[in-house]
Amino acid sequence: MIQVTLKDGSIREVEQGTTIGELAAAISRGLAKIAVAGKVNDKMKDLSYKLTENAAVEIVTIESEEGLDVLRHSTSHLMAQAVENLFPGTKLGIGPTIAKGFYYDFDSEHVFTPEDLTLIEKEMGRLAKEKYSYERREVSRAEALSYFGERGEKYKVELIEGLPEDVPISMYTQGNFTDLCAGPHLPSTTSIKAFKLMSLAGAYWRGNEKNKMLQRIYGTAFAKQSELEDHLFKLEEAKRRDHRKLGLELDLFSLHEEGPGFPFFHPKGMILRNALEDFWRQEHRRRGYQEIKTPIILNRSMWEQSGHWDHYKENMYFTEIDDQDYAVKPMNCPGGMIMYKTKLRSYRDLPLRVGELGLVHRHELSGALHGLLRVRNFTQDDAHLFMLPSQIKEELIGVIELVDSFYKVFGFEYNVELSTRPEDSMGSDEDWEIATKALQEALEDKGINYSINPGDGAFYGPKIDFHVKDCLDRTWQCGTIQLDFQMPEKFDLNYIGEDGQKHRPVMVHRVVYGSIERFIALLTEHYAGAFPAWLAPVQVRILPISERHHEYGKSLASLLNELDIRVETDERKEKISYKIREAQTEKIPFALVVGDQEAESKMVAVRRYGQGDAGQKMTIDEFIALVQEEIKSKKVLKGSQENA
RNA sequence: GCCGAUGUGGCUCAGAGGUAGAGCAGCUCACUCGUAAUGAGCAGGUCGUCGGUUCGAUUCCGACCAUCGGCUCCA
Structure with a gap:
């Protein structure tokens, strides 16, 4: 006889040579029915596997992953x-x-x-x-x-x-x-x-x-x-949330043969973008960031200096100006370097946190293009942090916390990867070792689970990547934090230390959204197009019942407009049910039906997106307070986030 | 880039070797309406681009372009 320890910790005696299938049957008939395999000392085995010695055995059922x-x-x-x-x-x-x-x-x-x-x-x-x-x-x-x-x-x-x-x-x-x-x-x-x-x-x-x-x-x-x-139904549902489909229906952006991978943003898409950028600026200002803007096109010699000419050429676009070679920037860092060097820096100035919403161009393979998720030009919400070596950990933790706070606002789940040195890279093994370790320590300090992605770092340094899931469970890299000892070296960056000598600062590249375009795509799918009020291109639509209510509608609209609430009035000669239907299909957070009753009493009938049925009557002031609160709190609308 | 599929009016799609249709959207007119589609009429396309076959091609063939699904999860 041998002893097997089951999953619940109990021990059972069975004859030597008993198969896992027989063991399952001995435990219960029900279990035997759904058993498909077994785990012997954590190794997967067939049901026909014969148990020959004492072991921990778990019956694997068809209901488990x-x-x-x-x-x-x-x-x-x-x-x-x-x-x-x-x-x-x-x-x-x-x-x-x-x-x-x-x-x-x-x-x-x-x-x-x-x-x-x-x-x-x-x-x-x-x-x-x-x-x-x-x-x-x-x-x-x-x-x-x-x-x-x-x-x-x-x-x-x-x-x-x-x-x-x-x-x-x-x-x-x-x-x-x-x-x-x-x-x-x-x-x-x-x-x-x-x-x-x-x-x-x-x-x-x-x-x-x-x-x-x-x-x-x-x-x-x-x-x-x-x-x-059920699975097939969910796939269908996910297709309905596809940002390419919703982007067209909600009139956010478009893509054209005239510029594959170069998206056109429509007025409503721009509102979304600007809302994201405003939020970004506000949060970064609070955390001691400054904002800059650097050119899109820079001279060849600079790209040679940065290493991009050697390590990133296949992904770059080129042009010629006055018989000299220029390249369109695929990354924002060189501009940041040049800016840093415009004056002598003191250790007292560090850390220096310099942000840039920078438009970059990258030549992605034609087969890789995918809506707004993979494009050839996009805006990175970039920032470069220049610091003393002693400040590395604290700065890295600050960025990790910043990324986390952003994703929480949107309700995104994410996973974290640490990417190590790729084949085509520059710098010494020692530098890479130190940089990789610093990132690792920061993650461990924050108690964040992460996986390692060997060889997937940038050519100038290792990185921490934040991956967000789309509606089809594909993950897309958004935030990234890259520690870089190379660029400061290449560009000969200095600061004057306490000792009056020149020292080399350490640099961190980082993005939170990753790319505004990609983030918009993910948000669109995440919310199924029903954006929370603070992001919604149209926050309120006023629906007059007939022409004689247009005037009241107009006065309401101008009142809301004065308060920076994004409002539209639907003055078409259509039935109210038709106007309501459109406001719903366009996923507008608030629709206000106004007719005789409202005009006389100076009220509004509020219909909230996704909550169907008759609108709730309230005074204009009550409504304004409601909308303003919802915008301010960045509250996620009920019903927009149910699982796909 | 590579493999496969697709490409018809703004959108969704039907169609056939003899130079094209529907619904929605748009425009006009009538209806002035209370919580998810009022009715009628009008207008709109060199059928992705360029070649070839044919008396004739948007339909067949080829090339190109774009889009879509993949090209990572290791018997």
Whole structure:
């Protein structure tokens, strides 16, 4: 007999050789039904795994995230089987699970079409009903190589050759299909019922653009059909929130063939932008920042000095002025350097916090452009902090707190990454080490969870990135804090220390919004276009019931306008229900219906966005107080943030 | 950049080898109306661009441009 420690801490005696599946059945029949795998001493194993010694065992059920991963992984094998049946000769790449599903990469003569997905799904359904079991077999390296070699599975062969010597090699077989796989898998295809193939895409073998491009099929699977439907519904909902769609509907911005990646901001989009910028200026002033503006185009020699000419050229735009080379700035830092050097600085002046809402241009790959989330020109809410080495930690913490306070105002969730030295970079190992450590310490001091993103730093220094989620759960980098020992060196920045000698200041680059454009995109999706009053392009719309109420409407509008409340009056000859409908579809926070009753009593009937039904009657003063309070508090409107 | 798909009036979309339609929006007229679409009429497109095939192309073919989904999550 051996002892197994279960998840709840209880200990059970079972016979040596008992499988995890049998253990689950011994615990309860219900558990056995939903068990898909087990964790033995924290390692994932099949249900058929035989327990041979004392161990901690956890039964993984299909209802857990890990259980879903097992289901999806097995579904990806099933898909590969279906593809091989339908398109013989297809070579297999890899087929892992991902956040909300799985994919499999194929190398096939046949170019898959959306119609093929339906065919493959049908074949998968047929195969699943065959109730094949997933059989695990451990093999020697030589056996694995010969098995896949004979079948011309060159990608699998490459994978096996790349495996470390001491790793056991396993293969899983269901029916006529065998794949190289570490597992675990479902006991059989029986529980694969709710799945869907989502989309087709090209993907380089091993993610390297020098390799062949394979065809990737994305799919997803759930334990129950209802969960799959729920997931698909959420995807539809997310599409409705897409900032590109809402940007058009709400008349915020547009993109044109005449300038791919160069967005046009419309009047309403500008109001949003300006509101964000005003808030930014106010918050930064309070925290001891000064604002500057530096030129967009600067001479080549300066870009050579900054290192951009050597390390960032592919992303830059160039021009010529009076036979000399110039470049359009892809970053704001050089302007900040030049500004710093305009006078002799004292240690007493530091830290110096210099902000700039700077328009930068970067040549992004055409395939990477994406609405306002990925553009070729954008405004960074940049700032450069010049400091004494002794001030580094305090300044970094100040920025971390600033970023956090901003994101809280908008109600954004975010995660933090620390990016380390990239291949193409400048500076000494020592400097990088010190800089990376300083960032790490600041994060740890604030007790912030972060992950490390190796090699993703800027060419001049490591960075902390703040990633915000969009409505499709994709994350986008917004805020970043970069510690830089290189630029001060390159530009020979100094300050006069207490000792009367020249010293090198340390510099931090940082952004909070990241790019105003990207932040607007994320806000649009986050609020589903129903911006809180302080951001709403139109805060109040007055809806006179008929022409004889226009005058009262006008007097109301001019009153609100005087108070800097953004107000419009809808004087079209339309029915009131039509005007209300439009005010709702445009997601205006407050709609005021005014007719005989209101005009006589000097009241307004307030209809709030998303709260439907008849408006609440209040005096003009009460309404003004309400709006002003809501603008001032930056309150998030009810109903605008429900999960997509 | 690479793989795949798409490109028809301001928007959403239908259509076919013989030079184009619908709904919404717009304009005009009538209705002056109480909380999510009043009715009628009018106007609007060299069918992404450039070539080729054809008696004839927006429809077929090719190139280019733009857009969309991907190209990170490692058997």
